[in-house]
Amino acid sequence: MNSTDNTVKREPVSVVMIGAGNRARKYLEYILSTPERVRLAGVVDSNPLRRESIASRCPSLSEENIYSNVDDFFARGRIADAVIIATPDDCHYAHTMQAIRLGYHVLLEKPIAQTEAEAEDIARASRDAGVVVNVCYVLHFHPYFRTLRELARSGELGEIVAINHCSPVGIDRATHVYVRGGWGQKSTSGPLFTSKCCHDIDFLLWLTGSPCKRISSQGSLRWFTPDNAPIGASQRCVDCLAEAECPFSAVDLYRRRREWVKNFDVPAGHTLDDTIETELTGGRYGRCVYHCDNDVVDRQTVAIETDSGVLINISMDVFTTESHRKTHISLTKGEIRGDEHGITVTTFRPRENRYIDFSHTVGAPFHAGADLATVANFIDAVRGMADESATDIEAAVYSQHVCDAIEEARQKS
Ligand SMILES: NC(=O)c1ccc[n+]([C@@H]2O[C@H](COP(=O)([O-])OP(=O)(O)OC[C@H]3O[C@@H](n4cnc5c(N)ncnc54)[C@H](O)[C@@H]3O)[C@@H](O)[C@H]2O)c1
Structure with a gap:
């Protein structure tokens, strides 16, 4: 079978x-x-x-x-x-x-x-x-991203000439996942841009439908290093003299705001509160962001020219509280602006705007159902039904190729 x-x-x-x-x-x-x-x-x-x-x-x-x-x-x-x-x-x-x-x-x-x-x-x-x-590649099944792609490819607005795309990692995700967490070291998790923005690359390639001709990229680890530790910083936030002022404090993130704690394993007989305290005093998530073993970048920009002549700029932003992607697509007869909350479509002539509301999908569970649709699509494929999502390995390999080329370009820059 x-x-x-x-x-x-x-x-x-x-x-x-x-x-x-x-x-x-x-x-x-x-x-x-x-x-x-x-x-x-x-x-x-x-x-x-x-x-x-x-x-x-x-x-x-x-x-x-x-x-x-x-x-x-x-x-x-x-x-x-x-x-x-x-x-x-x-x-x-x-x-x-x-x-x-x-x-x-x-x-x-x-x-x-x-x-x-x-x-x-x-x-x-x-x-x-x-x-x-x-x-x-769950964005293929996300209603907002599917609509963005359909609008750009519909022909109504002419041909795509340029795309500006911001992919915010966000500061809390960055310190939790890419500084203190399991994706901070390139040797085990690969480059940060690949781990986080392979979704963006895959989506933009799917949107333009064209291979890449030229790629350049800049990025480095700018801030989360021992040199930038404030005076009085200790190895752990719980006993740090600079904790009260530190924007990256683990005490603030996990104990006070109780964010990013859902994936802590709570052993039988313990509470989430105990588990948070155990992490803060002895676990990887209680460590000072300036004294971790991270070596991945903390900001990166990418410029791509596709074979079809589309210029794409991508900015991967860590130092932001934003968490939603923003995309501006320039076409020959109009433009499309999206921020995950909604999409504004503007035609140049007649000069008109229309807005498509996606506020109902922002923060909706399972990436607005996309996670579930990803499995549904896979089950269809296994059952021998046609797969039109382009998340099969053949298409995905090209995304990986582009991510590798981006990292190579960053290292050379
Ligand atoms: N598609 C997306 O939107 C998306 C989002 C986040 C993460 N991911 C990817 O999903 C994967 C899993 O991420 P996660 O957030 O679920 O991580 P996770 O740490 O929550 O889960 C990974 C699990 O694998 C287990 N594990 C580790 N090594 C193992 C081994 N050798 N044998 C058996 N089990 C082992 C761990 O105990 C853990 O339970 C990663 O590759 C990550 O990059 C994808």
Whole structure:
């Protein structure tokens, strides 16, 4: 049974989750809500709290299908139709290649892998094995981004000539994920622009429908280094003399504002409050932002010229409280401005504006349903139904190629 059978699979597609963290929990919601289409056949996670939190939502999952490491899972051969790979970035390649070798269809979290060569290997292996490999480029399924693309490509406003796009990482996300968190070191998680903005690159390529001709980029780690620590700064915010004034304080972020705490694992018999205190006093999230082991950039700009002649400027902004992408598309007969809350379409002649409201999708759960639609689309592909989303591995490899070229350009600049 695979995508090349040209038959539509009727019974539910069986799926094993590899990696049972934040992303897997989102995809689980789709699985639980559509038992007629998909069923969970197993879960693999090295962290017992994580795998048990998923297993507890699926009482029919037998003990033998809850795995503490991938080798034990893969050693059993092919026990399901598909896997969802939502492990950290540096595991994607090995886990995906093992899954493909066993004939699993794969829904793979972004980024595909850590290098273009690895991404190409995955694409080649999936072609050879005749299995579906889709990448979780969720913007393809987000109502706001789909509309932006449809408007730009409709022809009503002529041809696209330029795009200015801001992708705000935001200061709290940046300190949590890319300074203190698991995506702060290039050796394990790759360049920050690739981890965060591979979505943007993939979306802009999908929007323009054209390969890139020229790429330049500037960016560096400007601020989160020991040299910039204020006088009196200690290794941890809980005992820091500069904490009260520090905009990046972990005490402020986690204890006072209680933001970014949803993914802290709360062990049995403990409360979230205890867990926050444990992090602040001994965990990675209590560390001073100037004394972490981060080496990824904290701002970056990118300029692209596509083969079709579109000039694209992208700014990846860390030092902002903004969290929504802003896009301005210049066309020959008009312009489009979007900020995720809405889209303004202006025609040059007649000189008219119209506004499309998207406030209902801002902050709506599961990226406004896009996470769930990503799984739905994958299940359709596994069942042998046509996939028009362009999130398959062949299209995604080009996005990875462009992300790699951007990092190369940044290093050379
Ligand atoms: N598509 C998106 O919008 C989006 C958003 C955020 C993150 N991501 C990507 O999703 C992936 C997962 O991110 P997350 O936020 O869920 O991280 P997470 O840390 O919450 O989850 C990862 C899980 O993998 C487990 N794990 C780590 N190594 C393992 C191994 N060798 N074997 C088995 N399990 C292992 C961890 O214990 C953890 O539970 C990453 O690649 C990330 O870049 C995608």
